[in-house]
Amino acid sequence: MIETKKTFCRFCHVLCGLEVDVEDNQFIAVRGDHDNPVSESYTCPKGRSESERVHHPDRLCSSLKRVDARCTGIGSEQVINEIGERLRAIIEEHGPESMAVYVGCGGHRTAPG
Numbered sequence: 001m002i003e004t005k006k007t008f009c010r011f012c013h014v015l016c017g018l019e020v021d022v023e024d025n026q027f028i029a030v031r032g033d034h035d036n037p038v039s040e041s042y043t044c045p046k047g048r049s050e051s052e053r054v055h056h057p058d059r060l061c062s063s064l065k066r067v068d069a070r071c072t073g074i075g076s077e078q079v080i081n082e083i084g085e086r087l088r089a090i091i092e093e094h095g096p097e098s099m100a101v102y103v104g105c106g107g108h109r110t111a112p113g
Helices: 050-055 076-094
Strands: 003-008 017-023 026-032 064-067 070-073
Antiparallel strands (some): 003 017, 017 026, 064 070
């Protein structure tokens, strides 16, 4: 049985209202929420295509590392350690101002649906 839930998009800071059709605990359709007073059913193409992105057969669901021009699986802890080592080396060689961080807006995929 399909159930429709109201939520909002997390792709950007606008947080457009969405209606999501859910079946067997997976969402199958996304559309703008006509009752949302801010977005008034508007959604951008990114928000409307969320189902396609999540269910795409080529979607990456685990980390990969390029080794000799080939990609191989790598565990999350190892990824974090290797990236940390590379960032430390850059900072040691070029100083702390050689590093920048961008965290985006607080709405991007951080709030409960």
